[in-house]
Amino acid sequence: QKEVEQDPGPLSVPEGAIVSLNCTYSNSAFQYFMWYRQYSRKGPELLMYTYSSGNKEDGRFTAQVDKSSKYISLFIRDSQPSDSATYLCAMSAGQKTSYDKVIFGPGTSLSVIP
């Protein structure tokens, strides 16, 4: 079993739709949960991060973490063509005393059609 699993897509939605992107994980030591966005021919960039369980909202984006189910989600409201990208979930235990190892999911490719 991979440490982090993510639906690869591709996912294609009409403009204005609500998008749900999801990841599951197996390592209960993960405390930090991140979403990186990667546009075509670019490097990933951090979109949002949360610590432990709960929700975090930033504009049209909401990150949700359920540690009991080892499941995280990213919701995009009122999706725009500019949201078309690959979304990578990433996780880390964030230990202070050792390397801040980050495990990335394989990414979900999203296309928002005008």
Added chain:
Amino acid sequence: DADVTQTPRNRITKTGKRIMLECSQTKGHDRMYWYRQDPGLGLRLIYYSFDVKDINKGEISDGYSVSRQAQAKFSLSLESAIPNQTALYFCATSVAGSLGGGLGEQFFGPGTRLTVL
């Protein structure tokens, strides 16, 4: 201005050739990383460095070597390239603890697309 730059952006080479990929950063970060990205496998860590004298293997270091020439420069070498090293390679930097605990946000370069024939 690009904060993390990688050269070359694209490279096609033949099996057995030595290849060097270079990364430079102007962010002043101590930590630097090399990843490869393959479809369906995501980003996998090759090497990481916490400072010029601290270099560590990642999960897939076989067939690769690195050099940290300065705080701002981190190079990845393929001593004898093979076709299954065909991938997209990313350099990244971070500052420890910027997100909490020991974790730092990673800033990625634009990538190098390497093809080994």
